[in-house]
Amino acid sequence: MENMRILSRKEEMILLAIWKLQNDDSAYGVTIRSYIEKMTGIKWLFGAIYGPLGRLVDFGYVESYESDPLPERGGRRKILYRLTSKGKTELLTVNKLNKAMWQDVPPLRGKS
């Protein structure tokens, strides 16, 4: 685990959103944004996705592929995203890390 690069919160959220959406072949900018908005209630700027998303593509956690030609894009293909195996491992690691961090902490009180 040495020199591991911990994903940022944004990256993690985007990864999770893609993981969730890629089954229906519908993980792309618009859906990712609306999914995150639905889950967290935070309205991201439209462009705000592409910074972290671009980084994830560059790291090789996410890859893009093309859909079938779609009428809504005027018969053009849509570029969709899915996790690579490296991305999945990364997500798991983060999850594990989160769990490890949460273990043995004194109970928190407050509104949940």
Next chain:
Amino acid sequence: MDTQKKITVKHRILGRLLRSSVREPALQDFDEQLAQIKRCRGPLIATLWLCVQVFSLIPSLLKDSVYWSAAMLKNYFKIALRNIRRHKGYSFINIAGLAIGMACTLLILLWIQDELSFDRFHENGSNIYRIIVEDEQGMQSAGTCPIPLAPHLKQTYPEILDSTRFCNGFQKFLVEFDEKVYSEEIGIVDPSFLTMFTFPLLKGDPQTALEDPYSLIMTEKMAKKYFGSDDPIGKVIRILSSRKQTISFTVTGILEDIPRHSHLQFQIFLPFQALDEMVWWVRDFEKWSDWSYFTYILTKPGISIPELNRKITDLVGQNDEGDDLTSKFFLQQLAKIHLYSHFKYDLAGHGDIRTIYIFAIVAAFILLIACANFMNLSTARFSNRSKEVGLRKTIGAHRAQLVKQFLGESMFFVLIALIVALILIKLSLPLFNQLTGKPLNLNLADLSFLLSLVAVIFFTGSMAGCYPAIFLSAFQPADVLKGTSRAFSKGVFFRKFLVVFQFSLSIIIIICTTIVYNQLTFVRNKKLGFDKDNMIHLPLSGTILANYDVIGNELLSNPHISAVAASDQLLTQIFRASTGAKLEGDVVCEYTSINFLTVDFHFFDTFDMKLSEGRSFSEEFPTDADEAVIINQTLAKILGEENLIGKKLYNYSESRTRQIIGIVEDFHFESLHSQVKPLMIVAQSSSDYKFMYVKIGPGAISSSISFLKNTWKKYSSGNPFEYHFLDQIIDQLYASEKRMGKIFLNFAFLAIFISCLGLFGLASFSAEQRTKEIGIRRVLGASAGNIIYALTVDFSKWVLAANVIAWPIAYFTMQKWLQNFAFKTDMGLWVFAMSAAASLTIALITVGYQSVKAALANPADSLRYE
């Protein structure tokens, strides 16, 4: 589709901002989201959303690029500072020259801005015009119009909303309240004056303040002068009219002080109805031949000026009793009055647009000289940095980056120079104000001034930086680093060109200044045709006038007072004129403006004027007082007949005839800008005299004046004692040239100084470059003299070349300027020879110091290292 277009623009922005791996999908997604919003919530919201999205992206992405360029900037900065520190001398010369140049330019800009800002404060300013008159020859001759014109215009033409007349009586009036008596300039205006112009009243109602014929308004300053802290409203003030009657006026309003930027500088205003009581020549308000009134009109916006010009001319033509009206009327915009009035009959104190142009050119010259200087030294200095360029290029700098670096560096220099310049301006402003007679100050918060500062920085910075930037960034790194490129020699020609250029400009300024001074000296020494030295003149009015003969005799009893005379107008300010004259028996009247002066019998003797024919007025001929006229040679020439003495001359304006008894040699009663105008001189009863002239002996000026004062006091019944020397008044005719000459002289010095700074820097630089060469020459047996010769002859050549370029330019410019004067000096070859000698001497001294230093250095020191 409009939105489609907008989207493509935004695409381009997004495309630039996003990283390449996601750019394409992002753009597609973006379109989809946009379409969706448009579908659900309408195109307006969609467009709004689009804008919000795009613009909120920018800051975060900018941060990135700023961060990286900041890192580079820091390096550029460091290098720039290191260079300044390494070449302290050059940097100082460089910055000092530029700072002085910029300070000069900015000072001149301040002055120009001030001149251009006259009469801009009136709310209706853009629709207010003054009516001016152009005579037959197309000369704009007057700002004054017939007396009934203003009300008639308003009644006749609906596009003229309002009109007002303005008359100052062509004199000062004695204004009296309690014990306080001052002589004041008074404006006599229609009541609409207050509503047309933006001269707000602090007290009183602008609609009614000038309704009553015996009402008066004055400025706050004036009210303080007369009433102190008392409430001025309702106070009664007495004014001595030019009919010698004392009239009481009641103060009905207090004006805010008149802004400095107004061409109307009056402190006291009277209603126009009071005019016939105040001014001696007005009897009839409907007399179309009385042209003494400045007329202002307020028009509807967007009217056609040429059409209105024609309409006004028509209206005067219909009413003028004369058979043929040769004058044409024109509208002059309010804001143009200050700079575009060169009329014979006009209010004093106007500026001149030509002066503005001349100053703008001088400012540009000085800035160009400073820039040339800066470029020169920069290229010299930068050429030492070819290695740096090579290294940067090798490491991976683009050419564009290098250009930016050098431009930025020169802008940085300019910025430092600008700060120094601002300090210089702050320090020299009192001096400059003294020179120009304006209370200017440096207002940094003024937007237009700030903008001009930015413009100056960019102009100077890019002018000075562009050559090194383009020239240096083009180096091939391999050549430079191998040392095969001869960087310095490449810039030599360019630098010489700059030296020639800046010296040419300096020489032009030197020549112009010399010629301006020559002309002024010429004007001062020119024989005017009458004796102006030790001549005192005093205004005559009231009890002084009544006792004029007694006073005259009493004054003559003093041995130092040699003559006393009187006239109705000041000898140098003759404004009365007849519109025509003819010899009795002639059919055709000479319609030309003939000046008209009334004098007493001693006038010609007092001024020592020579008569070329006939005799002067004499007490032996009592009829002289009413029926004789003396004309000047110019008028005699116009009348065109021999043997004029004894002929009868018909004066068109007065409709009466007089006998010519003498012809006086032409004397200059106007400034030497113009030829001598035709003049009629008559001797009339003393009630018309306005001025008394007293000729005093040269040795006893102060005692004579105190004698004069005592005599005056005896008869004046409280009128203040005011006297002037005639030669000072004549000097004032050339005040603007004199002031210009002074300003020019100062700037000429500065221009030369800046050029020399540059030359000095360049000379020391080239001496430094050639240290080894000089060392070797010395070792091989060259004498110090040889070396000094080798180093200086080069520069002298270029300075001489600059002279050759400058001469024709200066010659033609000054020839044009001298055309303003009807009487002018020759330019003379010596002016040009002198400028050559002066520039060469200055250049040699500047270069010589460095050359001597280099030549006398021990060659062992310069050669030791290799």
